Amino acid sequence: MGNVQTSSIANQLLPFESYISDVPKLKFVESLGSTRFMKVARVETAKGPIVVKVFVFSDQFCHVEFYRDQLQQIGRRLLSHPNCAPFSHIYLTARSAILCRPFSKFTLYDRLSTRPFLSTIEKRWIAFQLLKAFAQLRIAMIRHGDIKSQNVLVSSSLWIRITDFAPFKPTFLPYNNPSDFTFFFDTSRRRFCYLAPERFKDNDELLMEANRNYGNNEFINFYEGLTEAMDIFALGCLFVELFTDGRQVAFNLPQAIDYKLMNDESAEIYLKRLLSHISEQEFVPLIKIMLDRNPKRRREEFLKLSPCSSYNLFPPIFEKYLYNYFKELQEQPTPDALITKLYVERDNFISMIRDLDCSSVSVLFINYVCVSLRSCQSLTSKMDAISLLHQLSKICTPVLVFERIILYLANSLTDYFALVRAEALLVLGEILCSVETIPPEECRLLDFIFPKFKLLLNDPSNLVKIALASNLGKFAQLAKRFFELNAARLRSDSPEQQSQKDSNLSQLDPKAAFVSPPLDMGKSSTRLEVFLSNEKQHLIETEYKSSQDAITELFVTLCGSENEVRRCIFEARNLDLLCQFFGSSRIVDVLLHMISLLNDKNDWRIRSAFYEACPILAKHLGQNRTSKLKPFLLSGLQDSEEFVVIEAFRCIYLLLSQQLLSSSVIFNILPDVVPFLIHPNKWLRVIAVNILTVLESSFSIADIYCKLVPLLQPFLKEQLIRLNCFDLIYETLEQPISRQIWDLLLKEHHSFELISAIEERKTVENLVVVMTHIFLHLGHCRQILRIIVIK
Structure with a gap:
């Protein structure tokens, strides 16, 4: 796990699960990838899923305690930093070293190509958190050394954590030999390179660096050589990938080496061409600073810019409110x-x-x-x-x-x-x-x-x-x-x-x-x-x-459901929208399903719903087709439940007000409407009078006197000239039938026979007072009872 590869692959290769089984707390779930350097897998623990990275020891004696201590030190320093996810546990077995870190379904690399694609504000929020993560690394005095999209964990709520801190990876690499880069850094085989130019050296420089850092020690200290400027460069490369939606990477290995070796003018041209692909141009000056080849100038200019506080890059709400608030949400x-x-x-x-x-x-x-x-x-x-x-x-x-x-x-x-x-x-x-x-x-x-x-x-x-x-x-x-x-x-x-x-x-x-149709040359x-x-x-x-x-x-199936559901379908606003959708060609189909509401004799509310819906349906049917409603209106007037009769009357009133009933239909239902002027229920009397006032404005004087007035005569104390005044009509009505008498007649199964018998004995002088009172209303009761269906 050091800079020098003595034997990178064990002589005996075993299945992945065999190394995981050395730690009883871990249960292998699936492999997430395998390279010569490390094997990666998802495992289950008592606290949930985690990711493990397994470094298999070579056959020769291998010491890794120094790197374990470094990783544990990193973990302690970053424990309180929310945008960093160091290795939480390290297990050393006889055959391998197992590094454990939190599991996340997505890395930034995965998320960039996953629907729904990131919006502009989401990409800026990710960039903001990456800068916060870098600031946290500075506070903890930690250098990452391998910042890339695969090492950035992204939660479904878009909270960012940098992971896979690797002090065991070399700081410097030879630019004339790609094997070290491939072994340590190109684990995804994408060939992109986010290493700073100063990390590439020739063999002589590497030898001098190794002698200086190793000394008499077997292990290299990860603090030596790795700088903030190197992480800033990698972060700039990551911003290029982020703001091009993953379609563009800053450098692959040959380009990174060329970028180090090219002159200033060529480097400027390369950066200009690279940054032209970025959609958020406000970030171009920042990224240009972060990709500066001069590490000292890169670091100084970046820290001087203080990008997290730049309102040109991020909305003020990020710094003032969102970051701290979302950090609290993460702690729930x-x-x-x-x-x-x-x-x-x-x-x-x-x-x-x-x-x-x-x-x-x-x-x-x-x-x-x-x-x-x-x-x-x-x-x-x-x-x-x-x-x-x-x-x-x-x-x-x-x-x-x-x-x-x-x-x-x-x-x-x-x-x-x-x-x-x-x-x-x-x-x-x-x-x-x-x-x-x-x-x-x-x-x-x-x-x-x-x-x-x-x-x-x-x-x-x-x-x-x-x-x-x-x-x-x-x-x-x-x-x-x-x-x-x-x-x-x-x-x-x-x-x-x-x-x-x-x-x-x-x-x-x-x-x-x-x-494809056959085409002639001239008329194709x-x-x-x-x-x-x-x-x-x-x-x-x-x-x-x-x-x-x-x-x-959906409509037909719901019409066959329970009554509560059917009533909701035919609610006025809902039915109006349905009729608009179906159009005139299918309105009759809606009516056929509405008729089924009248078949339920046990629930008066569902029958009442029919008459509540009728005016809406009639509006879409038009006057020419509302004659289809006549038998149902008459059925409503004959219902045994007075609430249904009231809704039937209200329906007739609305249809008349909107002039949706033809004259022939009106005169056919009037004989059944007029007797309710002396019904015991005041609501029915009031709405019957309202219907008369509407008829006044709809009919000619000849129709009123020839057809309507004769029907009203038995129910009025005095003859009226006009029917346009509600109060006058109501005051002129004959005394209504008493509720007691009405209920008595409704309970009597032979009401018509009873009335006929009383009429035949109307000259008998010793009738009880109650029967005398009944006699006063015999004619009226007979007319209404002929309308009401008595079962």
Whole structure:
């Protein structure tokens, strides 16, 4: 493990697991890579997963205690520094040295190529933490010596830790022999080199350096020779990789050696060409300083610049608030505790984001919430996390909403808790409807979400189905919106673009591409345009049918669910959105499913829901087709539950107010409406009078006197000239039937026979007082009872 390679490979090669088995506390899980220098694996311990690096001893006697002590010293010095992850345990066995460090799913190298790709503010946040990590190394008087993207651990919440401190790697390398570099530093075989130019020396310089550092000792001291300037250079190379999204590396080994040897003018040209690839140009002066070939000037200029405090590079909120706050979040023992802290303090950081006008940093909070949401155990924490995502969605960009928030909410639709599934569904609908613009690359989002909705149709909890039914109208409008976006994209493609797409598609799957039409030489362009236009129209029609079928399947299935779910479907706002989506061609299908509400004789609320929904449906049907509602309106007037009758009356009133009923339908239902003017229920009397006032403005005087007044005559004390005054009509009504008499008649199974018998004996003078009172209302009762269906 020193500078001199005496025997780099053991004579007897054993399976990886055999070395891990020497430490009973470690349980091998999987190999993460193997080189001649070290083997890397993921193992499980009682405290969770960790990463181990195994150095296999050669056959000759090998002493590593000196390097173990150095690594332990590094660990002690960096124990309190949050952006550093030194080796936590070191096990020495007879065959190997096993170094243990924390496990992280991603390194920075992995994260740069993983979706969702890093946004600009996220890359700046990573750069800020890397600079903080370097400052922590300075405080601890530690030099890393091998800073690169594979040695930077990135958590899912984007917290950065530098790891794999290696004092056993050589400080200086020969520039005319790549074997040492390959053995110690090129473990990934990517061939990139982030070593500072001063670390490459010729053989004579290396020999002098070795004699000076070794002396009479067997081991080299890692403090000797390794400087801050070397780590600054490596950090600058890492910034180049970060701000080019991993597509560009500063140097490979030959380029690094050439950079050391070239003259100043050539070095300047090389840097200028390299830095031109960086998207964030504000960082170019900083990186140029960090890549300076002069180590003394590099260090002095870098420390003088103090980049963490530069508002040109980082938003002020990074230094003033975010870093310390997120450091506290890292210290939370569980995801539930982290969510609780965020939820309790949500007003503070949201108001700060708004006050400082830096809404882009909301993505950093979204990362923490989304990561913790997946790991939360308690119902309260999950509900709080969903609420936080809802609030953060209001201050972030549509791209972040679609790339981050929507996916995690969709994942919550399969949560164990029914309340979480329902809340995720409600918030999902609200967020999607509130987004003003849909990124073009997200136009197929519903292809991902709708299959999850179909799974909810069989959810064991009615609460989830109610949430889906209540938002079905919103999702229908979203389907329409996404369809229009797709259609617009198809229409906007030129023939050349579409032809290129077809060519690319045919290379991937020949069956998926359009069949190319035969083209004549003279008319090829015109015929191609016509053909592609027809294909586009076919695709648009297919998309439209698919969206209609998807919503229809959800609608039909929910209509067959429990009554609570069905009532939510036909809620006014929801039904209005559904009718807009289905269009006039499918409105009748909606009516057919609504009729099923009237078939439930045990639940008056579901029958009442039908009449609450009728005005909405009639608005989309139009006056020409509202005659289909006549038998259902009459059925409502004959219902045994007065609340249903009230809703039927309210429905008639709204239809009349909106002039959605034809004259023939109105005159057909009036004989059943008028007798309710003397009903015992005051609500029914009031709404019946309201209907009369609406008719006054809808009919001619001739119709009123010839058709309406004769119907009203038995129920009015005096004849009225006009019907436009509610108070006057109400005061003129005959005395209503008493509730006691009405209830008595309803309980009597032979009410009509009873009334007929009383009429026949109306001259009998010894009738009891109650029967005399009944006689006064015999005619009225007979008329209403003919309307009411008595079972």
